[in-house]
Every structure is written in structure tokens, then in C-alpha cells.
Amino acid sequence: xxxxxxxxxxxxxxxxxxxxxxxxxxVKQGFDALAKSxxxxxxxxxxxxxxxxxxxxxxxxxxLCQDTGIPxxxxxxxxxxxxDGVAMKEAIRRGCARATREHSFRSSIVHPxxxxxxxxxxxxxxxxxxxxxxxxxxxLAIEMVxxxxxxxxxxxxRMAVPAEGVEAIKTFVVDCVLxxxxxxxxxxxxxxxxxxxxxxxxHLAKTAATRPLGTRCDDPxxxxxxxxxxxxxxxxxxxxxxxxxxxxxxxxxxxxxxxHITMNPVAVNMQCHSARRARATLTPKGLAYGF
Amino acid sequence: MAHHELRPPISxxxxxxxxxxxxxxxxxxxxxxxxxxxxxxxxxxxxxxxxLSGHAVIHTAPNVRRVEKSAAHPAGYAPVCIGTTxxxxxxxxxxxxxxxxxxxxxxxxGGLRDASAAAFRELGGAYVAIIGGTAALETTWVEAIxxxxxxDLNPESLWRFRVxxxxxxxxxxxxxxxxxxxxxxxxxxxxxxxxxxxxxxx
Numbered sequence: 001x002x003x004x005x006x007x008x009x010x011x012x013x014x015x016x017x018x019x020x021x022x023x024x025x026x027v028k029q030g031f032d033a034l035a036k037s038x039x040x041x042x043x044x045x046x047x048x049x050x051x052x053x054x055x056x057x058x059x060x061x062x063x064l065c066q067d068t069g070i071p072x073x074x075x076x077x078x079x080x081x082x083x084d085g086v087a088m089k090e091a092i093r094r095g096c097a098r099a100t101r102e103h104s105f106r107s108s109i110v111h112p113x114x115x116x117x118x119x120x121x122x123x124x125x126x127x128x129x130x131x132x133x134x135x136x137x138x139x140l141a142i143e144m145v146x147x148x149x150x151x152x153x154x155x156x157x158r159m160a161v162p163a164e165g166v167e168a169i170k171t172f173v174v175d176c177v178l179x180x181x182x183x184x185x186x187x188x189x190x191x192x193x194x195x196x197x198x199x200x201x202x203h204l205a206k207t208a209a210t211r212p213l214g215t216r217c218d219d220p221x222x223x224x225x226x227x228x229x230x231x232x233x234x235x236x237x238x239x240x241x242x243x244x245x246x247x248x249x250x251x252x253x254x255x256x257x258x259x260h261i262t263m264n265p266v267a268v269n270m271q272c273h274s275a276r277r278a279r280a281t282l283t284p285k286g287l288a289y290g291f
Numbered sequence: 292m293a294h295h296e297l298r299p300p301i302s303x304x305x306x307x308x309x310x311x312x313x314x315x316x317x318x319x320x321x322x323x324x325x326x327x328x329x330x331x332x333x334x335x336x337x338x339x340x341x342x343l344s345g346h347a348v349i350h351t352a353p354n355v356r357r358v359e360k361s362a363a364h365p366a367g368y369a370p371v372c373i374g375t376t377x378x379x380x381x382x383x384x385x386x387x388x389x390x391x392x393x394x395x396x397x398x399x400x401g402g403l404r405d406a407s408a409a410a411f412r413e414l415g416g417a418y419v420a421i422i423g424g425t426a427a428l429e430t431t432w433v434e435a436i437x438x439x440x441x442x443d444l445n446p447e448s449l450w451r452f453r454v455x456x457x458x459x460x461x462x463x464x465x466x467x468x469x470x471x472x473x474x475x476x477x478x479x480x481x482x483x484x485x486x487x488x489x490x491x492x493x
Contacts, residue, residue: 042461049422057427066354066374066426104356104371106446115327117445150377150401150423170490178479182401182472183377185423232486236479241422242401243463244475274424 001138001284002082005091008142011280011287012095015144016071016121017103019278020063023054024291026213027275030250034187043245047187050240050273065274068105069146071096071127072210078139089129092142096120096127108149140282145210151188151272154180157202160264169194169266170229173252176268177233182242185272189213190233190249193267194222196257205269208253210277212291215253222254229254240273250275294459299395300345303415306395309462311469315419316458320437321398323351323450325376328441329384332449333391339440339449344393349421350376350400352446355436366451368436373452374426377401378418386410402463402472411466418464420471432457 031054035047057064073092077083097120100107107119109126121127134141156176160168173192180188191209193201208217217223229252239245250273259265281288292312297305298319309315322343331337354371358364378399385407388394395416397403400423411417421429438451464470 046422049425049428053422053425053428056431060427060431062427062430063354063372064427065424066351066372067376068354104354106352106354106372108352108446119445148424153377153380167490167492170492171487174483174486174490178476178483181476181479183379185377185400228490232490235486235489236482238475238479241420242475243420243461243471244478272424 001080003140003282005084005087007282007287008088009091009095009098011142011282012073012092012144013099014289015142015278015280016096016099016146018289019144019146019276020068020105021057021061022278023064023274024212024277026291027250028054030213034247034250038245038247040239040245042243043239043247046240046243047247064276065148066106067148067150068100068108068121069148070109070152071121072145072147073127073129074143074145075129075131076134076141077131078134078136080138081140083140085131092127092129093122097122138284142280143277144279145277148185148272148274151184151270154184155202155205155267155269157198157265157267159198160266162262162264164264168264169225170232172266173229173268174232174236177236177238177248180270181238184270185274186238186240186242186249187247187273188249189271189275190229190252191269191271192225192229192252192254193269194225194254194256195259195265198265200257201265201267202269204255204257205267208255209269209271211253213250213275217254217256219256222256225254226252299347301395302345303395306415306417307466309417309465310467311462311465311471313462314459315462316456316460317347317454318456319453320346321452321454321457322346322348323353323373323452324348325350325352325447326380327444327447328449329381329388331441331444333384333387337441341438341440341449341451343388345395347396347398348388348394349398350378350381351450352376353450355446363435366436366439368439370430370433370436372426373430373433375400375421375423375429377423378403382407389414389416398460402470408464408468408470408473411464412468415466417462417466420461420463
């Protein structure tokens with residue numbers, strides 16, 4: 001199966017638009033679950049407004065949140081797929097810029113020191129593009145995540161040492177949730193990376209934060225941590241918007257990787273309640289959009 | 292827990308009537324302000340031609356569309372999606388906004404810290420919380436972009452919006468020293484030990 005850059009460009013453009021406007025069904029279900037279990041009246045009202053906003057965005061064909069985020073594209077190339085990798089990355093960049101221009105999206109991307117905004121949602125190294133492989137035959141999947149800054153600004157890495165054990169990981173996550181307070185637009189998905197190198201650990205945290213709600217870490221040790229930490233952070237009472245309540249996090253997600261005998265790294269990256277993402281799948285049957 | 296319908300500019304006496312957990316709905320003028328706007332105003336000596344005295348500012352950088360200037364779009368911009376950003380990054384600008392420009396209300400999300408609480412207490416101001424991430428809804432409360440200043444900073448320009456039924460919003464920090472964020476933060480820190488015990492952390 002040969003994939004042309006034009007198809008990728010079109011998908012990259014459409015994915016940015018869809019991600020900004022349509023919240024994935026698992027996140028909507030997450031809202032319904034929190035709204036049911038929330039015991040604080042003010043927090044319940046706030047969750048109700050957040051749910052109403054999802055409907056208003058759909059009814060008015062508008063963006064869920066004004067923050068167009070840092071655009072991230074995750075690409076998985078299946079077996080038997082022929083694609084020019086360099087052309088693919090250029091096509092993603094073009095699609096991202098076209099969505100911004102053609103739909104009057106706010107370009108949220110500036111040079112880190114001059115702060116110059118090219119008004120295209122692109123810049124040096126942005127969009128962030130990750131390319132990986134899958135054993136799915138004749139499939140190329142692209143996930144788009146417009147990562148909001150309120151949650152991204154609350155990201156942490158701690159290079160704990162082996163003598164501190166798993167307790168260091170647990171304590172760190174609880175302290176990060178306390179430190180974030182209302183700044184991350186809770187309820188959040190708390191993404192936790194455990195193990196790896198410093199950079200891999202942070203990447204794992206991002207993967208965890210942007211994983212669909214209801215999914216589990218495929219490492220049983222990670223899955224156990226997810227369950228324990230989800231309960232613990234929701235005991236803190238930070239609540240929606242940091243204004244109190246039971247609904248601090250939809251869930252804590254954990255991703256793990258092996259690490260060095262001398263290392264015990266832990267990273268936290270959060271996703272706000274507007275946990276946006278969109279997915280395109282290219283197969284011989286054509287292009288399909290989903291989440 | 293009173294409800295206040297406000298049409299800025301408002302007086303110090305009016306803002307001192309606001310108490311945390313009260314609600315506010317705004318009508319009329321609302322100014323949009325952001326990191327770069329305030330960095331340029333307070334660190335780089337730039338001035339705005341707008342009179343912010345007695346007004347409300349909201350922490351925002353909107354999505355807008357350039358259009359022909361008309362009665363409906365006097366600034367040549369149509370709103371696309373207007374929402375609110377995290378206030379905490381702009382903590383150090385609350386005092387100069389109030390002292391140099393006479394701002395009375397800051398609307399934002401996630402809260403401000405002690406220096407802002409002190410400014411609200413001393414000069415007469417309040418922080419009003421909007422629910423972050425609900426921009427599609429918020430946009431329906433904005434009638435028009437009436438004017439814009441410092442537009443070379445776009446999207447972090449200084450925007451003048453005309454709003455109708457903008458709310459209800461929650462008074463989260465008042466001029467009497469109360470802050471819902473500080474209360475929740477302190478209660479959450481008090482629960483830290485119990486959360487760690489649940490996790491089996493000694």
C-alpha cells in the first residue's frame with residue numbers, strides 16, 4: 001500500500017480541526033461518571049457546565065477550548081506500507097498550518113526566546129511528530145493531540161534513587177497533584193511515567209496522560225499503581241478547577257519502562273478536562289476518522 | 292451567597308460588596324489581557340490608549356477572524372472562540388494593573404496567589420472564576436470585539452469585548468482577604484498524609 005503526501009496533509013489538517021471540536025466518547029463517559037459520584041454541590045454544578053460546553057461546541061461547530069495547544073502528531077506505520085518519511089513529516093506540517101489559516105485558529109506557537117509567532121501553529125520542531133511502527137498490515141494511523149498549556153505547564157520529572165523505592169513514585173504523584181491545584185483545569189488525567197531514561201520517562205508520562213480513559217497499563221505493576229493512585233489523588237479534595245470537590249482526576253494513568261540499576265525516575269504530565277485527541281486511519285479501503 | 296449583575300466601570304464600594312461564593316454576571320465592557328500584553332505594559336514601558344479604570348479584565352487570548360470593519364465588527368475582528376487561560380502565570384501583574392490602571396475585577400481560571408489577594412484587599416478588587424476549558428459556551432456570551440490595542444502582540448493583544456449575560460461566574464477571591472483557592476489548597480494539604488497512608492507510604 002503506497003500512501004501519498006497529499007493524503008497525509010489532508011488528514012493532518014482535518015485531525016487538528018476534529019480534535020479541537022469533538023471530545024472523544026471515553027472522556028464524555030468520564031464526565032458522566034464524575035457527575036454521578038461527585039458529592040460537592042458546587043463541583044457538581046461546574047461539571048454540569050463542562051458537559052454543557054461539549055454540547056455547545058458540537059451545536060455551534062466551535063472549538064471546545066480556546067487553547068489550540070501545541071500540536072502533536074503520533075504516527076504508526078503498519079506492515080507493507082510504503083511512504084516517504086520526510087515527505088510525510090512535511091505534509092503533516094503543511095496540514096497543521098492549513099487548518100490554522102483556513103479556520104482562523106489562534107496560533108499558540110512562538111519562538112522560545114524571541115516569542116515571535118508565525119501565525120501557523122508551527123515553528124522549530126513543532127508540530128511535534130513521533131513516528132512508530134505497528135504490526136497491523138496495510139495501515140497507517142495518525143493521532144493528533146492539541147496539548148493545552150494549562151496542563152502542560154504542570155509537568156515534572158524527578159530522578160529518584162533506588163533506595164527511595166516505589167514510595168518515592170507514589171509520594172511524587174500526590175505532591176504534583178497538590179502543586180498543580182486548579183492550574184491544570186481539573187478534573188485531569190494524571191499521566192505518570194515510571195522508569196526509562198529522563199527523556200523516555202517524560203515521554204511515558206505524556207503517553208499516559210493522552211491515553212483513552214478506561215484503558216489500562218499493559219504492565220500489571222503499572223496497572224496496580226494506576227488503581228491505587230487514582231483513589232489516592234481523589235482523596236485530596238482539589239476538585240474541579242481547584243475549587244474543591246471529589247473530582248480531582250478522571251484517572252491516573254501509568255506507563256512503565258525498564259530502567260538502570262542505579263535509577264528510579266518518575267515523571268508527571270497532566271491532561272486537562274478538555275482531553276482532546278483525534279485519530280485517522282489510512283487503509284486500502286480509504287481514510288477513516290475516529291478517536 | 293448573593294448574585295451581582297455588574298456593568299463596569301464599577302466603584303471601590305461596589306467591588307467591596309462582593310464576597311467569596313457570591314456570583315457575578317457581567318454586561319457591557321470587558322477587556323482581554325494576557326502574558327505578553329502585561330509583559331509589554333509593565334516590563335517594557337508600553338501604554339494602552341484604553342481607560343481600564345473601574346473595569347474588569349479577563350485572562351485570555353482569543354481565536355478571531357479578520358473581517359471588514361462594520362457596525363457588527365468595529366475592530367475588524369469577528370470572535371471565533373474566546374476562552375480563559377490559567378491566571379497563575381500573571382500573578383505579578385495584578386498589583387500594577389490595579390495601581391496604575393485602576394482595574395477592579397480580574398476574571399480568570401485556577402486562581403491567583405498572596406500578592407494578588409493583598410492587592411485586592413488594599414486597593415479594592417476581586418478575582419472572579421470562570422470555568423476553564425468551556426470556551427464554546429463563553430463565546431456565546433461575547434457580542435462583539437469592539438476595539439483592540441497593542442495588536443502587534445496578536446493574539447495576546449489588549450482586546451475590548453462587548454459582553455451580554457457573561458456568567459454566572461464565581462467570586463473566588465474578595466477584597467476582605469478570603470480566597471477559595473487558599474482554603475481548598477490548605478484543606479488538600481491536610482489530606483496528604485491520609486492519601487499517602489492509603490498508598491502504603493510510611
